[in-house]
Amino acid sequence: MKKEDCFYLGKIVKKYSFKGEVLAKLDTDEPDIYENLDAVFLELKNNLIPFFVEHSQLHKTELLRLKFEDVNSEADADSILKCDLYLPLDLLPKLDDDKFYFHEIIGFTVTDKNFGEVGIIKAVNDSTAQSLFEIDRNGKEILIPMNDEFIVKVDKKQKTIEVNTPDGLIDLYL
Secondary structure, three states: OOHHHEEEEEEEEEEOOOOOOEEEEEOOOOHHHHOOOOEEEEEEOOEEEEEEEEEEEEEOOOEEEEEEOOOOOHHHHHHHOOOEEEEEHHHOOOOOOOOOOHHHHOOOEEEEOOOEEEEEEEEEEOOOOOOEEEEEEOOEEEEEEOOOOOEEEEEOOOOEEEEOOOOOOHHHHO
């Protein structure tokens, strides 16, 4: 399995028991939909390795307690600590038409109600407090906050996103 065919689910953050159980912090608003997983991919030495789940359950609402097959001791759990968890893209829950996953909108054209065509989304920066559309406009980078108040319409079929940004925001980059 290749990383580009998967989505990031979360990270193993600590050991839970001496029997090899671990706790994973999930990167989702709905952790309960991942409570009954059969298997996940762990990133070990830049490779995705399948790990089969014996049992799992939510722990304190935002963590997932996992017991993997063949991880039966603290030493085994230590070997997978801090590993990222991935699942195949086809396991992503389907979203309403006006919602999207970040990877889905790469390549979409952004138009602004007042400015007109802004450019093409080349990435999403979610390392800041507010996620940002990174838009390429003829070699210039334009950053637009992914704010629900700015997003007017998402058209997945036409691969377009219409925004209504404050006056002058786009001009700052040009």
